[in-house]
Amino acid sequence: MTGPSPFVRRRWLGQEIRRLRAEHDMSAEQLARALGFPRQQLSALENGHRGPDIDLVDGICDYLRVGAKRREEIIAAATDGWAIGWWEPDAAKMGHRQARYADLESGTQSISEYALALIPGLLQTPEFTDARNRADPARQPDTFDPMTSVRARTRRQQLLLAPSGPVYDLVLDEIAVRRCAAEPPIVAAQLRHIADLCATHQNISVRVLPVDAAIKGHSAPRSAYSLYRYRDANATFAVAVDTLTSDLVLTMPDEVDAYRQLHSRLKVVTLTPEASLRMLQDVAEQLGRKEGAP
Incomplete structure (x- = not known):
């Protein structure tokens, strides 16, 4: 799915620089002073901000005598972090939250998602996306353009x-299937679309989580999330946790592992893929009958 996520690569780079400092028992202030760079520039690098200065990264590797293999990985991450993804020119129009998801999806080996109340963006039809855009226009900034948003979701799906x-593994809560998040005909078509994708693309798997499922440890998911595994040499992982107003992106291994374990527990108690698709098709048919009722 194009090159590696620039956002995640910058995050990894920042964490690696902090690890290097810790190994040499140096504060950020000491390292910046030794290199002759402003402390704020080093802080921006460690916090994963855009455009890590290659001269600064080179200087850190030289000063801390980083080995050849590790140095190569660090420089590669810095280079990837500079990359401009296809989503960036239209980020304001498609919505910065969607642009962040497009970034996170880039360069993935696999994507695992749990959808609590809505069909996830990667599987949405243009009509469903348009309906969701119209559902809460007050939350969109002045720069937002609905058509650009629809085109961006279509490109992500392509x-x-x-x-x-990547391999795509979705745990879809029964709530998201049965509670209409748009007009019934649009939802019916959306559910059929998911069933069609599963039937025609081996890399896509959808499992429905019944509302009465007994999850081990009563691990009720608190929000929707997306779990990404990347194709880089380090097999990097990241998690995006969906909230009402923003998205929390986690890259620390212990935080990511908590979501990997949760996803495994959820998959144990879902319907089988075959039973899940039957449910999607049955609900789509029920919605169609309701729409045609006098």
Whole structure:
């Protein structure tokens, strides 16, 4: 799905620089002073901000005598962090939250998602996306353009369905299936669309989590999330946790592992993929009958 996520690569780079400092028992102030760089520039690098200065990264590797293999990984991450993804020119129009998801999806080997109340963006039809855009226009900034948003979601789905696309594993809560988040005909078509994708693309798997499922340890998910595994040499992971107003992105291994374990527990108690698709098709048919009722 194109190159590696610039956002995640910058996060990894920042964490690696902090690890290097810790190994040499140096504060950020001491390292910046030794290199002759402003402390704020080093702080921006460690916090994963855009455009890590290659001269600064080179200087850190030289000063701390980083080995050749580790140095190569660090420079590669800095270079990847500079990359401009296809989503960036239209980020304000498609919505910065969607642009962040497009960034996170880039360069993935696999994507695992749990959808609590809505069909996830990667599987949405244009009509469903448009309906969701219209559902709460007050939350959109002045720069937002609905058509750009729809086109961006379509492109994300095309990248998912490409021959080089990642393995996609969705746990779809029954609430998201049965509670209409748009007009019934749009939801019915959306559910059929998911069933069709599963039938025609081996890399896509959808499992429905019944509302009465007994999850081990009563691990009720508190929010929707997306779990990403990347194709880089370090097999990096990241998690995006969905909230009402923003998205929390986690890259620390212990935080990511908590979501990996949760996802495994959820998959144990879902319907089988075959039973899940039957439910999607049955609900779509029920919605169609309701719409046609006098």
